Amino acid sequence: MTLMQFTLLSSFTLSMLGMTMYRTHLISALLCIESMLLTLFLATTTFMQTTQTTTITILPMTLLTFSACEASVGLALLVASTRTYASDHLNTMNLLQC
Amino acid sequence: MSYFLFLFLLCFALAIIGVASNPSPFYGVIGLVMAAFFGCAVLVGFGSSFVSLVLFLIYLGGMLVVFVYSIAMSAEAYPKTWGDFLVILYVFGFAFLILVFSFIFEVSDIMGSLTVDNVGLYVIRMDFGGVMLLYSIGGPVLLLCGFGLLLVLFVVLELTRGLARGALRIV
Numbered sequence: 001m002t003l004m005q006f007t008l009l010s011s012f013t014l015s016m017l018g019m020t021m022y023r024t025h026l027i028s029a030l031l032c033i034e035s036m037l038l039t040l041f042l043a044t045t046t047f048m049q050t051t052q053t054t055t056i057t058i059l060p061m062t063l064l065t066f067s068a069c070e071a072s073v074g075l076a077l078l079v080a081s082t083r084t085y086a087s088d089h090l091n092t093m094n095l096l097q098c
Numbered sequence: 099m100s101y102f103l104f105l106f107l108l109c110f111a112l113a114i115i116g117v118a119s120n121p122s123p124f125y126g127v128i129g130l131v132m133a134a135f136f137g138c139a140v141l142v143g144f145g146s147s148f149v150s151l152v153l154f155l156i157y158l159g160g161m162l163v164v165f166v167y168s169i170a171m172s173a174e175a176y177p178k179t180w181g182d183f184l185v186i187l188y189v190f191g192f193a194f195l196i197l198v199f200s201f202i203f204e205v206s207d208i209m210g211s212l213t214v215d216n217v218g219l220y221v222i223r224m225d226f227g228g229v230m231l232l233y234s235i236g237g238p239v240l241l242l243c244g245f246g247l248l249l250v251l252f253v254v255l256e257l258t259r260g261l262a263r264g265a266l267r268i269v
Contacts (some may be wrong), residue, residue: 001203005108010199011114018118021188027168031126034164035117035133041153041268047149048228049144058236060149064156065243066133069171069250071160075167076257082171 004046012039026081026088030074037067099120103143110136111196119188123168131161146225 019032024034048056060094078088084093113136117130119255134157178185232240 001205003104003107003205006200006203006205007111010196013199014114014118014195017192017195018120018188022120025123025172027123027172028120028126029170030164031117031123031130032120032141034161035114035130036133037141038130038137038157039114041157042140045141045149045225047145048224049146051256052224052244054224054228055231055236056226057149057243058232058239059151061229061232062243064152068156069246071164072250072254073257075164078167078171080257087172088172092148093243 008039008046012036012043015039023090025079026074026090029090030071030078033074034067036070037063037070041067069081103140106136106139106143110140113161115189115192115196116180119180119185119192121180121182121185122174123172127161127165127168131165132168134158134161145223147223148225148229152229159193 015032015035019029019036022028022032041063044056044060044063048054048059081092082088110133113129113133117126117133120126121129126204134153138150138154141147141153180186
């Protein structure tokens with residue numbers, strides 16, 4: 001396993017562990033999801049570079065677009081939760097369902 | 099260049115640890131910005147400069163918005179830095195986990211692969227040609243991305259509408 005693959009694998013795993021083990025702030029979970037997407041971006045770009053295949057370059061662009069979608073929906077949820085309950089803690093999220 | 103790539107990958111992993119160890123969101127955003135910066139440096143080292151530029155501009159622009167939100171929405175009186183006890187416990191735990199990973203998966207090679215600088219024409223980079231395909235033969239993917247962004251616009255407007263409907267209500 002080369003160093004690039006190792007770094008990407010371990011950083012993805014660490015971001016996922018950080019998201020699962022922490023449940024106070026919503027925006028920290030959003031930051032961990034963002035770092036997972038950054039790692040996936042680097043992984044797809046490295047895939048394009050090592051296989052010397054030009055057409056896979058579409059894949060990180062699409063991933064970047066959908067990560068923008070994810071970030072905007074997450075921030076909308078954050079704004080809704082903060083302005084309604086005056087905190088962005090994760091345990092107020094289940095109050096939004098009623 | 100291999101040693102520069104090693105340095106950038108090390109700094110990238112440290113910045114990811116800084117995000118994943120969950121300090122207060124201000125410091126987590128700083129870690130994420132550093133991770134994006136070093137990721138861009140790694141991509142430049144591998145030879146895909148245009149994708150790196152796109153990542154730097156768009157991702158750091160988006161990160162600026164997230165940074166402002168995290169300052170505004172989650173202000174605390176006593177923010178936890180990386181020196182806080184629980185956070186530094188996470189930092190050392192994650193660093194130990196990376197060490198365990200490096201023993202499980204044997205890191206044999208520094209880079210192990212050729213970069214673009216070694217092969218082919220120097221002038222025409224692969225990522226320029228690849229992103230250009232998004233406008234000719236990959237047009238349905240572009241339309242799909244545009245449709246996704248339009249859908250997300252309506253989703254965000256519905257979530258933050260603020261009257262009797264929507265997620266935002268006066269309780």
